[in-house]
Amino acid sequence: MRRYLYGLFLLAYAGAAAALTQAEVMAGAERLYRERMRELQAQHQLDADPDFHQRVQRIAQPLIAQAAHDYPESAAWPWEVHTAPEGDDNAYAMAGGKLLVSRAYVHKLLLTDAELAMLLAHEIAHAVLRHNLLEYEEAMRLEPAWRQRPFAELEDAVDNDSALMRKLAPLGMRQEAEADREGLKLAWRVGWPAPLLARYFQKLARASHAPNFEQFAHPAPSQRWKAAQELAAALEAAGR
Numbered sequence: 124m125r126r127y128l129y130g131l132f133l134l135a136y137a138g139a140a141a142a143l144t145q146a147e148v149m150a151g152a153e154r155l156y157r158e159r160m161r162e163l164q165a166q167h168q169l170d171a172d173p174d175f176h177q178r179v180q181r182i183a184q185p186l187i188a189q190a191a192h193d194y195p196e197s198a199a200w201p202w203e204v205h206t207a208p209e210g211d212d213n214a215y216a217m218a219g220g221k222l223l224v225s226r227a228y229v230h231k232l233l234l235t236d237a238e239l240a241m242l243l244a245h246e247i248a249h250a251v252l253r254h255n256l257l258e259y260e261e262a263m264r265l266e267p268a269w270r271q272r273p274f275a276e277l278e279d280a281v282d283n284d285s286a287l288m289r290k291l292a293p294l295g296m297r298q299e300a301e302a303d304r305e306g307l308k309l310a311w312r313v314g315w316p317a318p319l320l321a322r323y324f325q326k327l328a329r330a331s332h333a334p335n336f337e338q339f340a341h342p343a344p345s346q347r348w349k350a351a352q353e354l355a356a357a358l359e360a361a362g363r
């Protein structure tokens with residue numbers, strides 16, 4: 124009887140761990156994104172610069188169409204691309220393809236259209252590669268107690284619990300490098316010249332106060348620039 128109960132416990136435990144799905148992660152992201160959009164709306168910031176908003180849409184939509192082709196799961200997602208003139212958010216994509224891009228950030232770095240395409244493609248790559256889901260799974264592997272707790276708490280912890288964030292940093296670093304690589308390839312497949320895409324990373328490195336050092340969960344900007352140049356050269360050599 125004891126053994127049987129233990130077996131049941133294990134089953135329940137495994138079930139809880141397996142319960143987190145892409146759909147659940149997307150629902151959580153949708154809720155957080157909606158909250159942020161409501162805040163921006165209340166501050167008259169949401170998509171408030173029509174020229175900038177149209178520029179971002181014009182560059183983002185072909186990337187999203189390419190992603191739908193290359194990552195078929197994402198074709199069914201309710202993608203959204205919004206912009207804000209100011210604010211702390213540089214640019215991000217939440218699970219399920221919810222993007223926000225800051226005009227202040229794009230203007231500060233003086234991004235060309237190709238460089239903006241690289242920024243967007245990096246964010247789109249995070250979404251289609253399911254980086255959020257993989258991060259939550261890694262958190263539950265590192266700290267199994269999370270399997271028993273509500274998902275909303277874990278969602279908050281990966282952004283605010285510094286001890287957990289430190290443990291997740293190696294994965295975050297790999298995900299950033301992967302989003303750089305797969306994002307550059309995605310934008311290149313859309314038709315952007317690879318060397319022009321790579322220059323986004325040159326601008327990041329130039330704007331950085333410490334280009335040779337890793338930043339929290341991001342590889343060193345100089346390293347990202349070097350990797351992008353190498354990938355661009357390889358894509359150029361391979362041809363379309």
Ligand SMILES: [Zn+2]
Nearest residue numbers: 245249299302
């Ligand atoms: Zn990233």
